Each structure stands twice: as C-alpha cells, then as structure tokens.
Amino acid sequence: MTKPRTKPPPVRTCRVCRCTDAQGCRAGCYWSAADLCSTCHTVIDAVLEWYMLARAPSFVSLRHEIETEIAESAALLASSRSR
Ligand SMILES: [Zn+2]
Ligand SMILES: [Zn+2]
Numbered sequence: 001m002t003k004p005r006t007k008p009p010p011v012r013t014c015r016v017c018r019c020t021d022a023q024g025c026r027a028g029c030y031w032s033a034a035d036l037c038s039t040c041h042t043v044i045d046a047v048l049e050w051y052m053l054a055r056a057p058s059f060v061s062l063r064h065e066i067e068t069e070i071a072e073s074a075a076l077l078a079s080s081r082s083r
Contacts, residue, residue, distance in 0.1 A: 016040035 014037040032041035
C-alpha cells in the first residue's frame with residue numbers, strides 16, 4: 001500500500017522560470033534541486049555573490065538595471081530581425 005498523497009504529483013517544474021522536463025530552458029538545463037533548474041540556480045548564485053560583495057546592494061536598483069538591459073536587448077533583437 002502506498003501512502004495517500006494530499007495532491008497528485010505535479011509535472012516537475014522550476015519554481016522560478018516554470019520550465020519542465022518537456023519544455024526546458026532555451027539553452028537546455030538540468031535539475032539543480034527538486035524544483036529549481038540549473039539556469040535559475042546560476043542566476044541565484046550570482047545574485048547571492050553580488051549581495052555578499054556589494055557595498056550597499058539594492059534589489060530595486062538591480063531590478064531597474066536588469067530591466068533596462070532586457071529592454072535594450074529586446075530592442076536590438078527586434079531591429080536585427082526586421083532587417
Ligand atoms: Zn528555471
Ligand atoms: Zn530551466
């Protein structure tokens with residue numbers, strides 16, 4: 001007899017980026033923890049290091065910086081695609 005589960009086992013999904021075994025990250029990834037993929041683990045490690053090393057780490061400033069970078073990358077990608 002198996003123990004009754006409180007809920008059916010869900011598809012293994014990364015808790016950060018929602019990738020699954022069937023639909024992994026673009027560059028491919030592996031499970032770093034039960035519900036965390038290697039792509040996201042890499043970023044968390046990097047952010048953790050930043051948090052430990054920076055003089056006065058601000059998540060608001062970091063997020064603004066990242067969003068600016070993403071917007072610029074998206075604009076570059078869009079302009080290169082339209083050509
Ligand atoms: Zn992930
Ligand atoms: Zn992934």
